[in-house]
Amino acid sequence: MTRLVHAELRKYLTTRLAWSMPLTMFLLGGIFAAVQGLVLVLLGEIPTGAGGEVIRPSELFDDLTLARMVYTGAVQMGYLLALVLGILTMSGEFRHKTITATLLSSPRRGSLIAAKVISLALVVVLNSLAFIAGSLLGGGITLALGDAALFPEPVELTTTLLRMVLVLVLWGLMGFGLGVLIPNQVIALFVGVGVTLLIEPLLGFGLTFVEQLADAARYFPSQASTSVLDLFAGVDEQTAQQMGAADPLTWWVAALVLLAYAAVMTVLGWVVTARRDVS
Amino acid sequence: MTAAEIQGSGISVRGLTKSFGSFLAVDDLTFEVRPGRVTGFLGPNGAGKTTTLRMLLGLIRPSAGEALIGGRRYADLSSPMQVVGAALEATGFHPGRSGRDHLRVLAATHGIPDARVDQLLELVGIPAAARKRAGDYSMGMRQRLGLAGALLGDPDVLLLDEPANGLDPEGIRWMRGFMQHLARDQGKTVLVSSHMLSEVEQTVEDVVIIANGHLVREGTMEELHGEPSTLVRTTDPAALAAALDRAGIGSAVEDGGAALRATTGDLARVGDVALAAGLPVHELRPLRTDLERLFLQLTEAPEHRNRNLAGGELVGGDPDGAAPPVRAAGDGPPVGQPAGDGPARAGARHTDVPAPAEETR
Structure with a gap:
Protein backbone atom coordinates (compact mmCIF):
# COMPACT_ATOMS: atom_id res chain seq x y z
CA MET A 1 0.00 0.00 0.00
CA THR A 2 2.88 2.36 0.79
CA ARG A 3 4.21 1.70 -2.70
CA LEU A 4 0.85 2.43 -4.31
CA VAL A 5 0.56 5.71 -2.39
CA HIS A 6 4.11 6.54 -3.44
CA ALA A 7 3.20 5.90 -7.07
CA GLU A 8 0.08 8.05 -6.81
CA LEU A 9 2.05 10.91 -5.26
CA ARG A 10 4.60 10.60 -8.05
CA LYS A 11 1.75 10.81 -10.54
CA TYR A 12 0.70 14.14 -9.07
CA LEU A 13 4.22 15.48 -8.76
CA THR A 14 5.22 14.73 -12.37
CA THR A 15 2.69 16.94 -14.17
CA ARG A 16 2.28 20.67 -14.37
CA LEU A 17 -0.55 20.44 -11.89
CA ALA A 18 2.12 19.94 -9.22
CA TRP A 19 3.05 23.62 -9.32
CA SER A 20 0.12 25.22 -11.14
CA MET A 21 -2.42 24.10 -8.54
CA PRO A 22 -0.57 25.39 -5.44
CA LEU A 23 0.18 28.60 -7.32
CA THR A 24 -3.51 29.03 -8.15
CA MET A 25 -4.39 28.21 -4.56
CA PHE A 26 -1.93 30.81 -3.31
CA LEU A 27 -3.12 33.54 -5.68
CA LEU A 28 -6.85 32.95 -5.26
CA GLY A 29 -6.44 32.61 -1.49
CA GLY A 30 -4.61 35.93 -1.45
CA ILE A 31 -7.01 37.76 -3.72
CA PHE A 32 -10.24 36.63 -2.10
CA ALA A 33 -8.97 37.06 1.45
CA ALA A 34 -7.91 40.57 0.46
CA VAL A 35 -11.36 41.26 -1.00
CA GLN A 36 -12.96 40.01 2.22
CA GLY A 37 -10.62 42.24 4.21
CA LEU A 38 -11.44 45.16 1.98
CA VAL A 39 -15.15 44.75 2.63
CA LEU A 40 -14.99 43.94 6.35
CA VAL A 41 -12.13 46.13 7.50
CA LEU A 42 -11.37 48.88 5.04
CA LEU A 43 -14.88 49.72 3.81
CA GLY A 44 -16.35 48.70 7.12
CA GLU A 45 -19.99 48.53 6.02
CA ILE A 46 -22.07 45.57 4.89
CA PRO A 47 -25.54 46.34 3.59
CA THR A 48 -28.05 43.67 4.57
CA GLY A 49 -31.17 42.96 2.65
CA ALA A 50 -33.56 44.06 5.38
CA GLY A 51 -34.58 47.70 5.07
CA GLY A 52 -31.30 49.29 4.14
CA GLU A 53 -29.69 48.42 7.45
CA VAL A 54 -25.96 48.39 7.50
CA ILE A 55 -23.68 46.17 9.54
CA ARG A 56 -20.44 47.70 10.70
CA PRO A 57 -18.23 44.66 11.26
CA SER A 58 -15.57 46.47 13.23
CA GLU A 59 -18.19 47.53 15.78
CA LEU A 60 -19.92 44.17 16.01
CA PHE A 61 -17.04 41.73 15.88
CA ASP A 62 -14.09 41.28 18.15
CA ASP A 63 -10.59 41.08 16.72
CA LEU A 64 -10.59 37.30 16.58
CA THR A 65 -13.85 37.03 14.63
CA LEU A 66 -12.74 39.70 12.21
CA ALA A 67 -9.40 37.97 11.55
CA ARG A 68 -11.15 34.62 11.17
CA MET A 69 -13.55 35.99 8.61
CA VAL A 70 -10.83 37.69 6.62
CA TYR A 71 -8.42 34.76 6.59
CA THR A 72 -11.15 32.30 5.60
CA GLY A 73 -12.64 34.73 3.10
CA ALA A 74 -11.40 32.69 0.14
CA VAL A 75 -12.57 29.34 1.45
CA GLN A 76 -15.14 28.88 -1.30
CA MET A 77 -12.43 29.26 -3.93
CA GLY A 78 -10.26 26.89 -1.95
CA TYR A 79 -12.76 24.10 -1.70
CA LEU A 80 -13.77 24.46 -5.34
CA LEU A 81 -10.14 23.97 -6.33
CA ALA A 82 -9.86 21.02 -3.95
CA LEU A 83 -12.99 19.60 -5.59
CA VAL A 84 -11.34 19.95 -9.00
CA LEU A 85 -8.18 18.28 -7.70
CA GLY A 86 -10.26 15.37 -6.42
CA ILE A 87 -12.14 15.00 -9.70
CA LEU A 88 -8.91 15.03 -11.72
CA THR A 89 -7.40 12.28 -9.57
CA MET A 90 -9.65 9.65 -11.08
CA SER A 91 -11.15 11.05 -14.26
CA GLY A 92 -7.70 12.09 -15.51
CA GLU A 93 -6.83 8.39 -15.71
CA PHE A 94 -9.74 7.78 -18.03
CA ARG A 95 -9.21 10.94 -20.04
CA HIS A 96 -5.61 10.12 -20.88
CA LYS A 97 -6.18 6.35 -20.92
CA THR A 98 -3.52 5.89 -18.28
CA ILE A 99 -6.00 3.73 -16.38
CA THR A 100 -4.78 0.66 -18.32
CA ALA A 101 -1.17 1.06 -17.19
CA THR A 102 -2.36 1.93 -13.70
CA LEU A 103 -4.49 -1.19 -13.38
CA LEU A 104 -1.75 -3.38 -14.82
CA SER A 105 0.64 -2.19 -12.14
CA SER A 106 -1.97 -2.34 -9.38
CA PRO A 107 -4.70 -4.75 -10.42
CA ARG A 108 -6.49 -4.85 -7.08
CA ARG A 109 -8.91 -2.02 -7.58
CA GLY A 110 -9.86 -1.66 -3.92
CA SER A 111 -6.22 -1.06 -2.94
CA LEU A 112 -5.83 1.34 -5.83
CA ILE A 113 -8.77 3.46 -4.70
CA ALA A 114 -7.53 3.45 -1.10
CA ALA A 115 -4.08 4.56 -2.27
CA LYS A 116 -5.62 7.32 -4.34
CA VAL A 117 -7.70 8.55 -1.40
CA ILE A 118 -4.65 8.69 0.87
CA SER A 119 -2.43 10.41 -1.68
CA LEU A 120 -5.19 12.86 -2.58
CA ALA A 121 -5.59 13.81 1.09
CA LEU A 122 -1.84 14.47 1.32
CA VAL A 123 -1.85 16.47 -1.91
CA VAL A 124 -4.79 18.60 -0.74
CA VAL A 125 -3.05 19.25 2.59
CA LEU A 126 0.03 20.46 0.68
CA ASN A 127 -2.12 22.68 -1.52
CA SER A 128 -3.98 23.96 1.54
CA LEU A 129 -0.69 25.23 2.93
CA ALA A 130 -0.18 27.31 -0.21
CA PHE A 131 -3.78 28.44 0.03
CA ILE A 132 -3.39 29.49 3.67
CA ALA A 133 -0.13 31.24 2.91
CA GLY A 134 -1.92 33.25 0.22
CA SER A 135 -4.87 33.97 2.51
CA LEU A 136 -2.59 35.13 5.33
CA LEU A 137 -0.73 37.41 2.97
CA GLY A 138 -3.76 38.90 1.20
CA GLY A 139 -5.89 39.10 4.33
CA GLY A 140 -3.00 40.26 6.49
CA ILE A 141 -2.29 43.22 4.23
CA THR A 142 -5.86 44.49 4.47
CA LEU A 143 -6.01 43.89 8.23
CA ALA A 144 -2.78 45.83 8.64
CA LEU A 145 -4.03 48.65 6.44
CA GLY A 146 -7.23 48.82 8.48
CA ASP A 147 -5.31 48.93 11.75
CA ALA A 148 -6.93 45.69 12.89
CA ALA A 149 -5.10 43.04 14.91
CA LEU A 150 -3.10 40.79 12.59
CA PHE A 151 -3.08 37.57 14.55
CA PRO A 152 -5.10 37.91 17.74
CA GLU A 153 -5.47 34.81 19.90
CA PRO A 154 -3.11 32.57 17.91
CA VAL A 155 -4.48 29.28 19.23
CA GLU A 156 -8.07 29.94 18.20
CA LEU A 157 -7.05 31.38 14.87
CA THR A 158 -4.76 28.44 14.11
CA THR A 159 -7.60 26.09 14.95
CA THR A 160 -9.79 27.87 12.42
CA LEU A 161 -7.09 27.60 9.77
CA LEU A 162 -6.65 23.89 10.51
CA ARG A 163 -10.37 23.43 10.12
CA MET A 164 -10.10 25.13 6.76
CA VAL A 165 -7.53 22.47 5.79
CA LEU A 166 -10.04 19.85 6.93
CA VAL A 167 -12.77 21.42 4.78
CA LEU A 168 -10.50 21.42 1.74
CA VAL A 169 -9.51 17.79 2.27
CA LEU A 170 -13.17 16.78 2.58
CA TRP A 171 -14.03 18.62 -0.62
CA GLY A 172 -11.12 16.90 -2.33
CA LEU A 173 -12.58 13.57 -1.26
CA MET A 174 -16.04 14.59 -2.50
CA GLY A 175 -14.46 15.47 -5.84
CA PHE A 176 -12.73 12.10 -5.86
CA GLY A 177 -16.03 10.32 -5.33
CA LEU A 178 -17.56 12.35 -8.13
CA GLY A 179 -14.64 11.56 -10.45
CA VAL A 180 -14.94 7.86 -9.71
CA LEU A 181 -18.69 7.93 -10.35
CA ILE A 182 -18.43 10.02 -13.53
CA PRO A 183 -15.31 9.00 -15.45
CA ASN A 184 -15.88 11.67 -18.09
CA GLN A 185 -13.71 14.49 -16.84
CA VAL A 186 -15.57 17.33 -18.49
CA ILE A 187 -18.94 16.16 -17.26
CA ALA A 188 -17.59 15.50 -13.77
CA LEU A 189 -16.11 19.01 -13.55
CA PHE A 190 -19.27 20.53 -14.92
CA VAL A 191 -21.47 18.67 -12.45
CA GLY A 192 -19.17 19.36 -9.49
CA VAL A 193 -18.74 23.07 -10.03
CA GLY A 194 -22.31 23.51 -11.30
CA VAL A 195 -23.88 21.89 -8.27
CA THR A 196 -21.72 23.89 -5.89
CA LEU A 197 -22.12 27.29 -7.50
CA LEU A 198 -25.61 27.07 -8.95
CA ILE A 199 -27.78 24.16 -7.89
CA GLU A 200 -26.97 24.25 -4.20
CA PRO A 201 -27.65 27.97 -3.63
CA LEU A 202 -30.85 27.81 -5.71
CA LEU A 203 -32.04 24.72 -3.89
CA GLY A 204 -31.17 26.28 -0.54
CA PHE A 205 -33.11 29.39 -1.46
CA GLY A 206 -36.06 27.32 -2.61
CA LEU A 207 -36.08 25.32 0.59
CA THR A 208 -36.57 28.45 2.69
CA PHE A 209 -40.13 28.51 1.36
CA VAL A 210 -40.86 24.98 2.53
CA GLU A 211 -41.26 25.01 6.25
CA GLN A 212 -40.67 21.28 6.83
CA LEU A 213 -37.44 21.33 4.86
CA ALA A 214 -36.10 24.71 5.90
CA ASP A 215 -33.46 23.06 8.07
CA ALA A 216 -32.25 20.74 5.33
CA ALA A 217 -30.10 23.38 3.70
CA ARG A 218 -27.76 23.21 6.67
CA TYR A 219 -26.68 19.80 5.42
CA PHE A 220 -25.73 21.05 1.98
CA PRO A 221 -21.99 20.92 1.28
CA SER A 222 -21.34 24.66 1.19
CA GLN A 223 -23.34 25.45 4.29
CA ALA A 224 -21.87 22.51 6.15
CA SER A 225 -18.41 23.81 5.23
CA THR A 226 -19.24 27.18 6.78
CA SER A 227 -20.38 25.34 9.88
CA VAL A 228 -17.08 23.48 10.12
CA LEU A 229 -15.25 26.80 10.20
CA ASP A 230 -17.58 27.98 12.98
CA LEU A 231 -16.98 31.62 12.04
CA PHE A 232 -19.80 33.04 14.08
CA ALA A 233 -18.70 31.54 17.37
CA GLY A 234 -18.21 34.95 18.95
CA VAL A 235 -21.14 36.70 17.30
CA ASP A 236 -24.62 37.15 18.71
CA GLU A 237 -27.29 35.15 16.99
CA GLN A 238 -29.19 37.99 15.42
CA THR A 239 -26.17 39.33 13.59
CA ALA A 240 -25.22 35.86 12.49
CA GLN A 241 -28.67 35.41 11.01
CA GLN A 242 -28.44 38.69 9.23
CA MET A 243 -25.23 37.49 7.65
CA GLY A 244 -26.90 34.35 6.44
CA ALA A 245 -25.58 31.87 8.99
CA ALA A 246 -28.82 30.62 10.43
CA ASP A 247 -28.61 27.93 13.02
CA PRO A 248 -25.43 26.19 11.89
CA LEU A 249 -24.48 22.62 12.64
CA THR A 250 -21.90 21.86 15.29
CA TRP A 251 -18.53 21.95 13.54
CA TRP A 252 -17.73 18.27 13.89
CA VAL A 253 -21.23 17.22 12.88
CA ALA A 254 -20.80 19.35 9.76
CA ALA A 255 -17.43 17.70 9.10
CA LEU A 256 -19.06 14.28 9.39
CA VAL A 257 -21.76 15.38 6.96
CA LEU A 258 -19.11 16.32 4.39
CA LEU A 259 -17.26 13.08 5.07
CA ALA A 260 -20.50 11.17 4.52
CA TYR A 261 -20.98 12.80 1.11
CA ALA A 262 -17.42 11.85 0.17
CA ALA A 263 -17.79 8.31 1.51
CA VAL A 264 -21.11 7.59 -0.20
CA MET A 265 -19.82 8.82 -3.55
CA THR A 266 -16.53 6.95 -3.22
CA VAL A 267 -18.21 3.69 -2.21
CA LEU A 268 -20.70 3.97 -5.07
CA GLY A 269 -17.83 4.76 -7.40
CA TRP A 270 -15.81 1.85 -6.05
CA VAL A 271 -18.67 -0.58 -6.63
CA VAL A 272 -18.92 0.64 -10.21
CA THR A 273 -15.15 0.65 -10.73
CA ALA A 274 -14.62 -2.84 -9.36
CA ARG A 275 -16.79 -4.27 -12.11
CA ARG A 276 -16.04 -1.86 -14.90
CA ASP A 277 -14.44 -3.22 -18.07
CA VAL A 278 -11.45 -1.17 -19.08
CA SER A 279 -10.95 -1.22 -22.82
CA MET B 1 8.16 -30.16 -20.58
CA THR B 2 6.79 -30.77 -17.13
CA ALA B 3 3.50 -29.59 -15.79
CA ALA B 4 5.37 -27.48 -13.28
CA GLU B 5 7.06 -25.56 -16.05
CA ILE B 6 3.75 -24.88 -17.71
CA GLN B 7 2.44 -23.76 -14.34
CA GLY B 8 5.42 -21.47 -14.12
CA SER B 9 4.97 -19.15 -17.02
CA GLY B 10 2.56 -20.59 -19.55
CA ILE B 11 -0.74 -19.06 -20.48
CA SER B 12 -3.92 -21.02 -20.37
CA VAL B 13 -7.23 -19.83 -21.79
CA ARG B 14 -10.21 -22.10 -21.18
CA GLY B 15 -13.72 -21.59 -22.47
CA LEU B 16 -13.18 -17.85 -22.43
CA THR B 17 -16.27 -15.93 -23.46
CA LYS B 18 -17.12 -12.25 -23.46
CA SER B 19 -20.27 -10.62 -24.66
CA PHE B 20 -20.85 -6.89 -24.82
CA GLY B 21 -24.62 -6.71 -24.82
CA SER B 22 -25.71 -8.93 -27.69
CA PHE B 23 -22.29 -8.82 -29.35
CA LEU B 24 -20.24 -11.92 -28.71
CA ALA B 25 -16.67 -10.61 -28.84
CA VAL B 26 -14.99 -13.81 -27.70
CA ASP B 27 -16.80 -17.12 -27.95
CA ASP B 28 -15.72 -20.16 -25.94
CA LEU B 29 -12.05 -19.67 -26.73
CA THR B 30 -9.58 -22.29 -25.51
CA PHE B 31 -5.85 -22.38 -26.17
CA GLU B 32 -2.50 -22.81 -24.47
CA VAL B 33 0.67 -20.78 -24.80
CA ARG B 34 3.77 -22.81 -24.05
CA PRO B 35 6.41 -21.23 -21.82
CA GLY B 36 9.67 -20.08 -23.34
CA ARG B 37 8.24 -19.75 -26.83
CA VAL B 38 7.05 -16.92 -29.04
CA THR B 39 3.43 -17.42 -29.94
CA GLY B 40 1.64 -15.37 -32.54
CA PHE B 41 -1.92 -14.48 -31.64
CA LEU B 42 -3.46 -13.79 -35.01
CA GLY B 43 -6.72 -12.74 -36.48
CA PRO B 44 -8.25 -10.00 -38.56
CA ASN B 45 -9.10 -6.70 -36.93
CA GLY B 46 -12.07 -7.12 -34.65
CA ALA B 47 -11.53 -10.85 -34.17
CA GLY B 48 -11.35 -10.46 -30.38
CA LYS B 49 -7.58 -10.44 -29.85
CA THR B 50 -7.44 -7.33 -27.74
CA THR B 51 -10.49 -8.35 -25.72
CA THR B 52 -8.85 -11.69 -24.99
CA LEU B 53 -5.58 -10.05 -23.92
CA ARG B 54 -7.48 -7.63 -21.70
CA MET B 55 -9.32 -10.52 -20.07
CA LEU B 56 -5.97 -12.22 -19.44
CA LEU B 57 -4.88 -9.05 -17.67
CA GLY B 58 -7.98 -8.62 -15.56
CA LEU B 59 -9.01 -5.41 -17.31
CA ILE B 60 -12.17 -6.95 -18.74
CA ARG B 61 -14.31 -9.42 -16.81
CA PRO B 62 -14.99 -12.59 -18.78
CA SER B 63 -18.63 -13.53 -19.19
CA ALA B 64 -17.54 -17.16 -18.80
CA GLY B 65 -14.40 -19.23 -18.69
CA GLU B 66 -11.01 -18.30 -17.37
CA ALA B 67 -7.70 -16.92 -18.51
CA LEU B 68 -4.69 -17.87 -16.41
CA ILE B 69 -1.05 -16.92 -16.43
CA GLY B 70 1.17 -19.46 -14.75
CA GLY B 71 -2.01 -21.02 -13.40
CA ARG B 72 -3.20 -17.85 -11.70
CA ARG B 73 -5.50 -14.98 -12.44
CA TYR B 74 -3.73 -11.68 -13.06
CA ALA B 75 -5.46 -9.97 -10.14
CA ASP B 76 -4.17 -12.70 -7.81
CA LEU B 77 -0.51 -12.06 -8.64
CA SER B 78 1.18 -10.29 -5.76
CA SER B 79 3.73 -8.46 -7.93
CA PRO B 80 2.12 -8.66 -11.37
CA MET B 81 4.74 -6.63 -13.20
CA GLN B 82 7.39 -9.14 -12.19
CA VAL B 83 5.38 -11.99 -13.69
CA VAL B 84 3.71 -10.50 -16.75
CA GLY B 85 4.61 -7.49 -18.82
CA ALA B 86 2.01 -6.15 -21.18
CA ALA B 87 2.20 -3.54 -23.89
CA LEU B 88 -1.35 -2.96 -25.00
CA GLU B 89 -2.61 -0.82 -27.81
CA ALA B 90 -4.35 2.34 -26.71
CA THR B 91 -2.34 2.49 -23.53
CA GLY B 92 -2.25 6.18 -22.90
CA PHE B 93 0.38 8.42 -21.51
CA HIS B 94 -0.40 11.66 -19.76
CA PRO B 95 0.63 14.20 -22.40
CA GLY B 96 2.26 16.42 -19.81
CA ARG B 97 4.31 13.72 -18.13
CA SER B 98 7.70 12.73 -19.50
CA GLY B 99 8.28 9.19 -20.69
CA ARG B 100 10.77 8.67 -17.90
CA ASP B 101 8.32 9.86 -15.28
CA HIS B 102 5.63 7.61 -16.73
CA LEU B 103 7.94 4.66 -16.11
CA ARG B 104 8.91 6.00 -12.68
CA VAL B 105 5.24 6.05 -11.65
CA LEU B 106 4.85 2.41 -12.71
CA ALA B 107 8.16 1.52 -11.06
CA ALA B 108 7.03 2.99 -7.75
CA THR B 109 4.18 0.49 -7.50
CA HIS B 110 6.72 -2.34 -7.36
CA GLY B 111 9.58 -0.55 -5.63
CA ILE B 112 11.68 -0.67 -8.79
CA PRO B 113 14.61 1.79 -8.67
CA ASP B 114 15.12 4.65 -11.13
CA ALA B 115 18.31 3.00 -12.38
CA ARG B 116 16.20 0.22 -13.90
CA VAL B 117 13.99 2.84 -15.57
CA ASP B 118 17.00 4.47 -17.22
CA GLN B 119 18.36 1.08 -18.22
CA LEU B 120 15.12 0.27 -20.06
CA LEU B 121 14.92 3.65 -21.77
CA GLU B 122 18.38 2.87 -23.08
CA LEU B 123 17.34 -0.65 -24.11
CA VAL B 124 14.33 0.44 -26.15
CA GLY B 125 16.33 3.24 -27.69
CA ILE B 126 14.63 6.41 -26.46
CA PRO B 127 16.98 7.74 -23.76
CA ALA B 128 17.18 11.12 -25.49
CA ALA B 129 13.42 11.62 -25.53
CA ALA B 130 12.89 10.30 -22.04
CA ARG B 131 12.66 13.68 -20.39
CA LYS B 132 10.38 15.23 -22.99
CA ARG B 133 6.63 15.41 -22.53
CA ALA B 134 5.00 12.23 -23.81
CA GLY B 135 2.42 14.32 -25.66
CA ASP B 136 5.10 15.13 -28.23
CA TYR B 137 6.07 11.50 -28.85
CA SER B 138 5.68 9.84 -32.22
CA MET B 139 3.75 6.60 -32.51
CA GLY B 140 6.99 4.64 -32.69
CA MET B 141 8.30 6.26 -29.53
CA ARG B 142 5.03 5.50 -27.74
CA GLN B 143 5.33 1.84 -28.77
CA ARG B 144 8.87 1.74 -27.44
CA LEU B 145 7.85 3.44 -24.21
CA GLY B 146 5.01 0.93 -23.81
CA LEU B 147 7.47 -1.90 -24.32
CA ALA B 148 9.81 -0.41 -21.72
CA GLY B 149 6.89 -0.32 -19.29
CA ALA B 150 6.15 -3.98 -19.97
CA LEU B 151 9.76 -4.95 -19.26
CA LEU B 152 10.17 -2.88 -16.08
CA GLY B 153 9.62 -5.77 -13.70
CA ASP B 154 11.72 -8.18 -15.79
CA PRO B 155 8.75 -10.55 -16.21
CA ASP B 156 8.90 -14.06 -17.65
CA VAL B 157 5.77 -13.54 -19.72
CA LEU B 158 5.20 -10.77 -22.22
CA LEU B 159 1.92 -9.87 -23.87
CA LEU B 160 2.37 -7.56 -26.81
CA ASP B 161 -0.67 -6.21 -28.60
CA GLU B 162 0.09 -5.25 -32.21
CA PRO B 163 3.57 -4.03 -31.28
CA ALA B 164 4.46 -3.17 -34.87
CA ASN B 165 1.46 -0.91 -35.41
CA GLY B 166 2.49 2.55 -36.39
CA LEU B 167 6.14 1.65 -36.72
CA ASP B 168 8.18 2.47 -39.80
CA PRO B 169 10.03 -0.38 -41.56
CA GLU B 170 13.14 0.27 -39.50
CA GLY B 171 11.04 0.18 -36.34
CA ILE B 172 9.40 -3.07 -37.39
CA ARG B 173 12.78 -4.67 -38.00
CA TRP B 174 13.94 -3.45 -34.61
CA MET B 175 10.81 -4.84 -32.94
CA ARG B 176 11.30 -8.25 -34.63
CA GLY B 177 14.88 -8.46 -33.49
CA PHE B 178 13.91 -7.34 -30.03
CA MET B 179 11.24 -10.02 -29.67
CA GLN B 180 13.66 -12.68 -30.87
CA HIS B 181 16.20 -11.44 -28.36
CA LEU B 182 13.66 -11.66 -25.56
CA ALA B 183 12.56 -15.16 -26.48
CA ARG B 184 15.76 -16.86 -27.64
CA ASP B 185 18.35 -15.15 -25.44
CA GLN B 186 16.26 -14.57 -22.36
CA GLY B 187 13.85 -17.49 -22.61
CA LYS B 188 10.76 -15.38 -22.08
CA THR B 189 7.28 -16.49 -23.00
CA VAL B 190 5.95 -14.05 -25.56
CA LEU B 191 2.40 -13.80 -26.85
CA VAL B 192 2.29 -11.27 -29.64
CA SER B 193 -0.92 -10.32 -31.38
CA SER B 194 -1.11 -9.18 -34.96
CA HIS B 195 -3.61 -8.93 -37.75
CA MET B 196 -0.92 -9.87 -40.24
CA LEU B 197 0.71 -13.27 -40.28
CA SER B 198 3.50 -11.99 -42.52
CA GLU B 199 4.45 -9.49 -39.84
CA VAL B 200 5.29 -12.17 -37.31
CA GLU B 201 5.91 -15.34 -39.34
CA GLN B 202 9.67 -15.04 -38.99
CA THR B 203 9.46 -14.37 -35.30
CA VAL B 204 6.91 -16.75 -33.89
CA GLU B 205 7.25 -20.47 -33.27
CA ASP B 206 3.63 -21.19 -32.46
CA VAL B 207 0.42 -19.66 -33.71
CA VAL B 208 -3.07 -19.24 -32.35
CA ILE B 209 -5.41 -17.97 -35.03
CA ILE B 210 -8.85 -16.64 -34.21
CA ALA B 211 -11.64 -15.15 -36.25
CA ASN B 212 -14.87 -13.66 -34.99
CA GLY B 213 -14.01 -14.70 -31.44
CA HIS B 214 -13.55 -18.38 -32.36
CA LEU B 215 -10.39 -20.43 -32.42
CA VAL B 216 -9.54 -21.27 -36.04
CA ARG B 217 -6.16 -22.90 -35.77
CA GLU B 218 -3.62 -23.64 -33.07
CA GLY B 219 -0.23 -25.20 -33.61
CA THR B 220 3.39 -24.68 -34.52
CA MET B 221 4.61 -22.76 -37.54
CA GLU B 222 5.92 -26.05 -39.00
CA GLU B 223 2.44 -27.49 -38.86
CA LEU B 224 1.13 -24.41 -40.57
CA HIS B 225 3.74 -24.70 -43.30
CA GLY B 226 2.69 -28.29 -43.85
CA ARG B 288 6.52 -22.95 -49.77
CA THR B 289 3.14 -22.50 -48.30
CA ASP B 290 1.91 -19.01 -48.92
CA LEU B 291 1.06 -18.37 -45.31
CA GLU B 292 -0.70 -15.13 -46.07
CA ARG B 293 -3.11 -16.92 -48.36
CA LEU B 294 -3.56 -19.68 -45.86
CA PHE B 295 -4.26 -17.10 -43.21
CA LEU B 296 -6.89 -15.45 -45.36
CA GLN B 297 -8.45 -18.80 -46.20
CA LEU B 298 -8.63 -19.68 -42.53
CA THR B 299 -10.00 -16.42 -41.33
CA GLU B 300 -12.17 -15.52 -44.30
CA ALA B 301 -13.79 -18.92 -44.76
CA PRO B 302 -17.56 -18.45 -45.05
CA GLU B 303 -18.16 -19.47 -41.45
CA HIS B 304 -15.49 -17.04 -40.24
CA ARG B 305 -16.30 -14.20 -42.58
CA ASN B 306 -15.55 -10.96 -40.82
CA ARG B 307 -18.64 -9.96 -38.92
CA ASN B 308 -17.46 -6.37 -38.84
CA LEU B 309 -17.63 -5.87 -42.57
CA ALA B 310 -21.12 -4.94 -43.61
CA GLY B 311 -20.99 -6.42 -47.11
CA GLY B 312 -18.83 -9.30 -46.03
CA GLU B 313 -16.81 -8.95 -49.20
CA LEU B 314 -14.37 -11.78 -49.44
CA VAL B 315 -10.81 -10.73 -50.03
CA GLY B 316 -9.75 -13.29 -52.56
CA GLY B 317 -6.12 -14.33 -52.71
CA ASP B 318 -4.39 -13.46 -55.93
CA PRO B 319 -4.22 -16.79 -57.77
CA ASP B 320 -0.69 -15.99 -58.79
CA GLY B 321 0.07 -15.54 -55.14
CA ALA B 322 2.92 -13.14 -55.78
CA ALA B 323 3.09 -11.27 -52.51
CA PRO B 324 -0.60 -10.50 -52.27
CA PRO B 325 -1.31 -7.15 -50.70
CA VAL B 326 -2.06 -7.65 -47.08
CA ARG B 327 -5.59 -6.60 -46.51
CA ALA B 328 -6.50 -8.93 -43.74
CA ALA B 329 -9.71 -7.26 -42.75
CA GLY B 330 -9.95 -4.67 -45.42
CA ASP B 331 -10.11 -1.86 -42.89
CA GLY B 332 -6.68 -1.48 -41.45
CA PRO B 333 -4.16 0.87 -42.93
CA PRO B 334 -1.47 -1.06 -44.77
CA VAL B 335 1.01 -0.57 -41.99
CA GLY B 336 4.31 -2.30 -42.24
CA GLN B 337 4.01 -3.89 -45.61
CA PRO B 338 6.35 -6.83 -45.64
CA ALA B 339 9.52 -5.99 -47.41
CA GLY B 340 9.18 -9.13 -49.50
CA ASP B 341 12.46 -10.47 -48.26
CA GLY B 342 11.13 -13.61 -46.66
CA PRO B 343 11.89 -16.97 -48.26
CA ALA B 344 8.20 -17.75 -48.05
CA ARG B 345 7.39 -15.38 -50.82
CA ALA B 346 10.52 -15.68 -52.92
CA GLY B 347 9.20 -16.59 -56.33
CA ALA B 348 6.06 -18.11 -54.90
CA ARG B 349 4.30 -18.15 -58.21
CA HIS B 350 2.90 -21.52 -57.54
CA THR B 351 1.53 -21.78 -54.16
CA ASP B 352 0.64 -24.81 -52.29
CA VAL B 353 -2.25 -24.28 -49.97
CA PRO B 354 -3.22 -27.35 -48.01
CA ALA B 355 -6.94 -27.54 -47.63
CA PRO B 356 -7.88 -26.33 -44.17
CA ALA B 357 -9.51 -29.65 -43.45
CA GLU B 358 -7.72 -30.27 -40.16
CA GLU B 359 -9.29 -27.16 -38.78
CA THR B 360 -9.62 -27.38 -35.06
CA ARG B 361 -13.03 -26.20 -34.13
Missing part, protein backbone atom coordinates in the same frame (compact mmCIF):
# COMPACT_ATOMS: atom_id res chain seq x y z
CA GLU B 227 4.84 -30.96 -45.56
CA PRO B 228 7.76 -29.62 -47.56
CA SER B 229 7.40 -30.09 -51.29
CA THR B 230 9.30 -29.36 -54.45
CA LEU B 231 8.22 -28.15 -57.84
CA VAL B 232 9.91 -29.75 -60.79
CA ARG B 233 9.30 -28.97 -64.46
CA THR B 234 10.33 -31.37 -67.18
CA THR B 235 9.42 -32.46 -70.72
CA ASP B 236 7.55 -35.60 -69.64
CA PRO B 237 5.94 -35.20 -66.23
CA ALA B 238 4.31 -38.64 -66.38
CA ALA B 239 7.65 -40.39 -66.89
CA LEU B 240 9.23 -38.39 -64.09
CA ALA B 241 6.30 -39.19 -61.80
CA ALA B 242 6.86 -42.85 -62.41
CA ALA B 243 10.60 -42.49 -61.75
CA LEU B 244 9.92 -40.59 -58.54
CA ASP B 245 7.46 -43.24 -57.49
CA ARG B 246 10.10 -45.92 -57.96
CA ALA B 247 12.42 -43.84 -55.77
CA GLY B 248 9.74 -43.72 -53.09
CA ILE B 249 8.77 -40.09 -53.56
CA GLY B 250 5.13 -39.20 -53.99
CA SER B 251 4.16 -36.58 -56.54
CA ALA B 252 1.20 -34.86 -58.07
CA VAL B 253 0.56 -32.91 -61.23
CA GLU B 254 0.92 -29.17 -60.89
CA ASP B 255 0.42 -26.16 -63.11
CA GLY B 256 -2.06 -27.79 -65.47
CA GLY B 257 0.05 -30.88 -66.12
CA ALA B 258 3.21 -29.02 -67.10
CA ALA B 259 4.97 -29.65 -63.82
CA LEU B 260 5.09 -31.96 -60.85
CA ARG B 261 4.92 -31.35 -57.16
CA ALA B 262 7.11 -33.85 -55.34
CA THR B 263 6.41 -34.33 -51.66
CA THR B 264 9.93 -33.88 -50.43
CA GLY B 265 12.09 -30.95 -49.53
CA ASP B 266 15.20 -32.62 -50.92
CA LEU B 267 15.82 -30.86 -54.23
CA ALA B 268 19.04 -32.76 -54.95
CA ARG B 269 17.29 -36.10 -54.81
CA VAL B 270 14.58 -34.99 -57.22
CA GLY B 271 17.29 -33.78 -59.60
CA ASP B 272 19.20 -37.06 -59.27
CA VAL B 273 16.07 -39.09 -60.02
CA ALA B 274 15.40 -37.01 -63.11
CA LEU B 275 18.98 -37.41 -64.32
CA ALA B 276 18.86 -41.15 -63.74
CA ALA B 277 15.63 -41.29 -65.74
CA GLY B 278 17.24 -39.27 -68.52
CA LEU B 279 14.77 -36.40 -68.21
CA PRO B 280 15.77 -32.76 -68.51
CA VAL B 281 15.00 -30.49 -65.58
CA HIS B 282 13.71 -27.07 -66.63
CA GLU B 283 12.85 -25.80 -63.23
CA LEU B 284 13.48 -27.06 -59.73
CA ARG B 285 12.61 -25.16 -56.61
CA PRO B 286 11.09 -25.63 -53.18
CA LEU B 287 7.39 -24.91 -52.85
